[in-house]
Amino acid sequence: MRAGLAAYRLFLAVVLVDLALALWQPDAARDSAVTSWRFLLEVLSIVPPVMVLMGLLDVWVPRRLVESHLGPGSGALGAGLAMLLGTAAAGPLYAAFPVAVSMQRKGARLANVVVFLGTWAAIKIPMLMMESSFVGLRFALLRLAFTVPCILATGWLMERFLAGDGTAVALVPAAEPATAERTEETSR
């Protein structure tokens, strides 16, 4: 029970601050609650299907396939593929984390995982479309052109910095160690 509560510590802290705020600045507290509620609805409209898709990918995509196309020997093609996967994304970055973890668990190279995350965050196609309609096509395309090399560089640098560091592995299954093992079994 105590472990369960510890997981909620951030949420509880926010609730406490909100309560304190309600005494001092009731308007801000109400805004906070309303925005959080709206954001929760948005998160709930995206995260559950992503989780199910991730489960399906986990079961169906064989490890060998990921390893050969995104693994250490995949080179420029692997980075290109990671980018392609990222651009087709829907939803905000936090929806990408579980997908990236499952890629990494199946043998994708760290640089490609980072490239995937960067692409998903900054230059996914739905976002570029929004951006060109709100800000302008020239702005969106130019930002795309500058962002691509930067994302590739970030992936490469991350791999340098984390080389030999085994900690960058999925931690969510750590709470449920069975998940990782099961996945390994089925992917073989």
Added chain:
Amino acid sequence: MISAALFGLTAAALLASWWADPAKTREALQIGARSMHGLAPRILGMVGLVGLVLALVPPAAIQRLFAVRGLGGFALVAAVGSIVTMPGPIAFPLVGSLARLGAAPATLATFVTTLTMVGVVTAPMEVSYFGRRFTAIRQILSFVMAIVVGLLMGAFLR
């Protein structure tokens, strides 16, 4: 709209998977449910924090930040973009109105990039997946990248 497409796609994938192999599909659903369960506290924390930050730093205040000219304004915008994470329906109209108000391209590009790639608010979630070291290095590199992209944009668009 994105959500409807996502739910539709997931439903179609589930049906296809069930047709091919019910046992594997059940396992996939279990994996999904388990990670959803593990994620729930993080999601609540993040959602609460986003509401709180946006209440203390409302979009109207962010708009005022863009009025600060020069390097100081640039740094301020980059910092705020890194801390704040916004739900899409708030973020896009805000960026659009900033562009209409005549925000400098360099500042705007840095804001967009930090807003999406760097998230102090979403960091707890990232840590729970990848660990502290990965999260810290990725966010710092992304921050530097946002500044580089912004400066390049400023040099090319005036």
